[in-house]
Amino acid sequence: MTSATDTTAHVDGEHHDDHHHIPKGLTRWLFTTNHKDIGTLYLWFAFIMFLVGGAMAMVIRAELFQPGLQIVEPNFFNQMTTVHGLIMVFGAVMPAFTGLANWLVPMMIGAPDMALPRMNNWSFWILPFAFLILLSSLFMEGGGPAFGWTFYAPLSTTYSGDSTALFVFSVHIMGISSIMGAINVIVTIFNMRAPGMTYMKMPLFVWTWLITAFLLIAVMPVLAAAVTMVLTDKFFGTSFFDAAGGGDPVLFQHIFWFFGHPEVYIMILPAFGIISQIVPTFSRKKLFGYASMVYATASIALLSFVVWAHHMFTTGMPVAAEMFFMIATMLISVPTGVKVFNWVATMWRGSLSFEIPMMFAIAFIVLFTIGGLSGLMLAITPVDFQYHDTYFVVAHFHYVLVTGAVFSIMAAVYYWLPKWTGKMFDITLAKWHFWCSLISVNVLFFPMHFVGLAGMPRRIPDYALQFADFNKWISVGGFAFGLSQLIFLALLIKACRHQGESVSDQVWDGAEGLEWEIPSPAPYHTFDTPPVVK
């Protein structure tokens, strides 16, 4: 798609030494303004949070292994489901994508760094504090937030514990971090593209992140408003969500989901970008329908603002509103379908090979599509009355978020890791990681469709006996999926110690784009002089 004619990064000379000095020790990471260091920090932070949130999922699955209360009390169980959700959304998936954006956007558009490097440092370093506050609330008297990651009022206001204040504060910090990250991406893409890198030549990962960044700026303030109203309702006597004072608890849900639905696309659009980079490489063929991919991404983003109330069909909306949100939601499947068709058409009559990133990408296409199709079923209002708040919904959003977003992040890490470290990762471990994850994730989430349809509500610590068989299998799948991620941890530690065979600059023989034209490992500073893109 693009090619660089002049990559001065190739000729890093001794005379550049003062520029290319890499600081050592802790201060390197604390004070860094380098997009690659910050990208690494984000990715490791996301992975640690993935393990922490995963440990909470293990507690949930251990309790649900058998009917009856065995391991935890219902109140703690609710804290686990709540904090698991918050950590996975705000601590694992979103920071991982921001980390990838930090590493890749400048390298893909031929920029030396992000446009606002100090803000970049700040937007990362406030994140660990946000999650420290959130996690520390679990140790307060009465425990942490127990009202679900969606924190519906009045359960989160009148009826919640004092730790709600910590929850609100930590969500504020996460929001500030996300907004700063988004501003940085937009400013970088608008101002720092190499000469000749027009918008319609940008790699799709850059495009999808640009659109994601606009979504973030649009909706994170809405989340901030929602948590602030929860705070004042709880502690300062306002009645935004309290009918006794003239408010409305359903108003909370409208505000939350006006944030929440675009948030879903914030977590999947960059994944679309990643898959659109990987599939052409291993098909040795240009991406099919580049322009329609860009337009489809933009239409998904726009539509995402007018579908929020499909999360609220049972709240008692007027029929006309239910119709509108049903049809708007169904429409989203058109551009999403276009994306899937384009990926398949890219593979069609290509010259396919199945390296690890491609295996994850193919798993993504199949499993994300399953999640997308169950999403289409959920859009149908009359049937949604049966699906809503059951394990069918849990199955749906874990298919799009785990086998969707998380698999795409893993695909991305495998795809670009050799470029970052200069060494090929341990392929044997990677294959183990892929197959163990693929099998266990389906044992974990597929039966959830069945228990949901059979009538098991979500967020319950104990269940009726007819759900027992499937729940046992779901838990077994859950433990296996959790353990499989330790293989990934081992592989990443080996990679960070620079073990393995050295790789060429291009790494993968079908890879195209500016990031594959700089040396492997990518030097600390790249594109000091911008390349020219033809």
Add this chain to the structure above:
Amino acid sequence: MKCRNLLSFLACSTFAFTSTAAESVSGAESQGRSDLNLRPGVTDISNQVYDLHMLMFLICVIIAVLVFGVMFYSMVVHRKSKNAKPANFHENIKVEIAWTVVPFLILIGMAVPAANTLIDMEDASKPDMTVLITGSQWKWHYKYMDNDVEYFSVLATQQEQIKNRLQKGENYLLEVDRPLVIPTGQKVRFLITSDDVIHSWWVPDFAVKKDANPGFINEAWARVNEPGIYRGQCAELCGKDHGFMPVVVIAKEPAEYQAWIEEQEAIAQRAKEEEQRLLAMNMSMDQLMTQGKKTYDTVCAACHMPNGEGLPGVFPAIKGSPIATGDVDAHIDILINGVTGTSMASFAKQLTMSEIAAVITYQRNAWGNNTGDMVQAKDINAAMNGKE
């Protein structure tokens, strides 16, 4: 009907790849209850919903088979290891328009029947009878608007079963002390609201799931075709015991229902008279403590715990608390009026005066709160209705 069987067959043959699945189906309790799939239910609406579900499922399966089929074909045939040479195409306007327009047409085909069912579901006008359903942490209250009958419905499963000290019964967690009873063949309108947080009243066999929002009233309705016992659960996270507030509805033939509702009215009348009789009586300390412990364990222990120690930071302790060891009138006031801005609700509606008197006596004398205070039903009456 033929269509449904075909679709069910397809669903089952797609699903039934595990032996667990096959076993579960054969063990299903009543006809129409599946452990794999949505149940068709017992109303015309629920049957329509089931058909829509199967139609959607079928369309999704067809789309998936087509898309993945093409992809897997490509993965097998167009491999580099088979010396496949990559083609050069990367766009085709006609194809791209086609796969935008065709899904759009499929969507219209889905939306039309869905919209028709939705309009039927939301039309709660001209009901034959109405029940007001009020959720509160963690029980349902049913009030028959056309009769003088109202009562609470709470989980009947014993704590010993939940704590794994006793064998779990067949309807574990799906059984209540007093189910809602409705007639078959009549349009029953449900008015749904809440006293505290948001709950959601759900009976899968009726395809009715409606949120109970505090301060607002939602409507739903069902016309049940077959007599039977139908079980559901609260579907919206409502706090600690969200998993322990089931919904049970018994549908009876209209004549049986009529007999039942008349009996209930008579029982309610007798209970009122009994209440008056008890007001004139003084109970002994032993009687109060025995009755009080029973009431406490079924009503109060969910939050304040059987040992009276509460959940620190969430639900306050009663053992040694200034309220349970201090002024009696303040203690009575909390039970009959609740505490605004907290989970502590008023129990004036749920408990009789003698039960309130007994439970207060119990709280003031159990777990070392040895105040020696005795509270009688007439004290509660005085607090609620003013002094005689």
